[in-house]
Amino acid sequence: xxxxxxxxxxxxxxxxxxxxxxxxxxxxxxxxxxxxxxxxxxxxxxxxxxxxxxxxxxxxxxxxxxxxxxxxxxxxxxxxxxxxxxxxxxxxxxxxxxxxxxxxxxxxxxxxxxxxxxxxxxxxxxxxxxxxxxxxxxxxxxxxxxxxxxxxxxxxxxxxxxxxxxxxxxxxxxxxxxxxxxxxxxxxxxxxxxxxxxx
Amino acid sequence: xxxxxxxxxxxxxxxxxxxxxxxxxxxxxxxxxxxxxxxxxxxxxxxxxxxxxxxxxxxxxxxxxxxxxxxxxxxxxxxxxxxxxxxxxxxxxxxxxxxxxxxxxxxxxxxxxxxxxxxxxxxxxxxxxxxxxxxxxxxxxxxxxxxxxxxxxxxxxxxxxxxxxxxxxxxxxxxxxxxxxxxxxxxxxxxxxxxxxxx
DNA sequence: GTCTATAACGAGATAGAC
DNA sequence: GTCTATCTCGTTATAGAC
Numbered sequence: 284x285x286x287x288x289x290x291x292x293x294x295x296x297x298x299x300x301x302x303x304x305x306x307x308x309x310x311x312x313x314x315x316x317x318x319x320x321x322x323x324x325x326x327x328x329x330x331x332x333x334x335x336x337x338x339x340x341x342x343x344x345x346x347x348x349x350x351x352x353x354x355x356x357x358x359x360x361x362x363x364x365x366x367x368x369x370x371x372x373x374x375x376x377x378x379x380x381x382x383x384x385x386x387x388x389x390x391x392x393x394x395x396x397x398x399x400x401x402x403x404x405x406x407x408x409x410x411x412x413x414x415x416x417x418x419x420x421x422x423x424x425x426x427x428x429x430x431x432x433x434x435x436x437x438x439x440x441x442x443x444x445x446x447x448x449x450x451x452x453x454x455x456x457x458x459x460x461x462x463x464x465x466x467x468x469x470x471x472x473x474x475x476x477x478x479x480x481x482x
Numbered sequence: 483x484x485x486x487x488x489x490x491x492x493x494x495x496x497x498x499x500x501x502x503x504x505x506x507x508x509x510x511x512x513x514x515x516x517x518x519x520x521x522x523x524x525x526x527x528x529x530x531x532x533x534x535x536x537x538x539x540x541x542x543x544x545x546x547x548x549x550x551x552x553x554x555x556x557x558x559x560x561x562x563x564x565x566x567x568x569x570x571x572x573x574x575x576x577x578x579x580x581x582x583x584x585x586x587x588x589x590x591x592x593x594x595x596x597x598x599x600x601x602x603x604x605x606x607x608x609x610x611x612x613x614x615x616x617x618x619x620x621x622x623x624x625x626x627x628x629x630x631x632x633x634x635x636x637x638x639x640x641x642x643x644x645x646x647x648x649x650x651x652x653x654x655x656x657x658x659x660x661x662x663x664x665x666x667x668x669x670x671x672x673x674x675x676x677x678x679x680x681x
Numbered sequence: 682g683t684c685t686a687t688a689a690c691g692a693g694a695t696a697g698a699c
Numbered sequence: 700g701t702c703t704a705t706c707t708c709g710t711t712a713t714a715g716a717c
Contacts, residue, residue: 295700295701309597310512310595310597310598311510311512311594311595311598313509313510313512313513314512314595314597314598316691316692316693317692317693317694318691318692318693326700326701326702327701327702327703328692328693328694329694329695329696329701329702329703330700330701330702332693332694332695333700333701334700336694337693337694338693387594391594391650391653391654392594394653394654394656394657395510395586395590395591395594395595395653396509396510396513396594397656397657398508398509398513399509399510399513405657408657409657409658412654412657412658435670435673435674436666436669436670436673440666440667440670441670443651443654443663443666443667444647444651444666444667444670444671446650446654447647447650447651447653447654447655447667448643448646448647448650448651449650450650450653450654451590451645451646451647451648451649451650451651451652451653452642452643452646452647452650453650454590454593454594454646454649454650454653455590455593455611455642455645455646455649456646457593457596458593458596458604458607458608458611459608459611464642467635467639467642467643468639468642468643468646470635471634471635471639471640471643472643474634474635475634475674494682494683515709515710515711516710516711516712517709517710517711525682525683525684526683526684526685527710527711527712528683528684528685528712528713528714529682529683529684531711531712531713532682532683533682535712536711536712537711
């Protein structure tokens with residue numbers, strides 16, 4: 284339950300979000316339609332427009348829900364894990380769980396679609412990355428204090444690299460249908476950040 | 483001229499490829515149309531169909547040209563650079579040049595669109611990554627022999643991480659309209675791989 | 682090699698009944 | 700809250716003239 288709320292689907296709005304989320308994560312924002320979602324949920328297109336006025340509004344709701352769920356997962360890590368290195372591993376595991384459902388990170392996918400997104404969605408995607416960066420920078424600083432992690436530069440910059448590496452590893456691994464490829468990169472990354480004899 | 487051939491545009495086919503390439507790199511494969519390309523090149527849609535039967539064929543030609551150009555750039559690096567660490571820096575610089583034109587790597591973008599691509603394009607994208615991985619692994623092994631690079635694991639796995647990191651850093655940096663963000667991550671990555679007191 | 686014209690389809694969206 | 704029916708537009712693609 285690192286990513287709670289996905290199993291849900293009692294009401295139509297949740298079902299719409301569930302289906303649309305999967306379609307965006309696998310096909311991208313410009314390769315899914317109201318028709319696709321409606322058919323899969325078992326309603327008609329106007330029913331979708333009742334719940335989400337347009338594709339922009341649906342997209343905004345998608346990012347908002349995903350970001351909230353991710354934020355909750357980060358808080359869950361903070362609440363249940365002490366060591367910074369373990370927090371980092373748990374963070375990478377969040378990505379891995381997404382990939383093992385054959386999905387790209389929602390915001391990673393939307394980053395690819397960025398130039399075609401409505402403004403509100405753009406801002407929401409950037410905010411998602413900002414929050415991840417802030418959380419990661421905190422974990423890195425904790426690890427440096429503990430002496431369990433090392434940073435060869437400012438913690439925010441290392442945090443940016445971690446996000447980029449995990450998003451990129453997901454992106455590429457999906458073309459190989461090989462989640463092991465992601466796991467390998469995540470392990471390399473964690474090994475690099477673990478306190479070796481560096482700085 | 484690390485990426486030769488882009489300036490070209492004598493014949494219509496080249497112009498079509500140039501425009502389509504930029505549109506795919508900025509908007510994705512599912513967010514550009516024959517109409518967009520035709521309008522920009524200054525011809526009509528049937529003229530495009532004359533040169534490239536359909537979107538699939540255009541996409542294949544796009545990846546083939548991009549991959550060939552990239553391959554040529556790698557050979558250029560090999561021919562003009564000795565030290566492995568400098569080759570690695572030159573490799574990261576190839577990505578940076580693409581990003582500074584406000585573009586995503588063509589194959590990174592197509593990786594996001596992967597689930598919606600025709601089969602021939604899928605294979606071409608994977609082959610692109612494979613060739614990059616092979617070249618990078620060779621450079622890493624050279625660096626280990628020289629004692630200028632270190633690898634905390636098998637060179638092919640490190641090569642995979644390098645590709646993932648650079649693709650992901652590009653992907654995210656584009657949402658910030660901030661190529662400096664990519665440069666920072668690339669520097670961190672090169673610093674990690676440079677021979678510190680590690681293995 | 683490029684055009685006009687058009688076919689055939691799917692997209693996002695709305696009106697209005699129930 | 701969901702439906703039928705419809706509108707308008709953009710999409711890929713083809714036929715056939717020049």
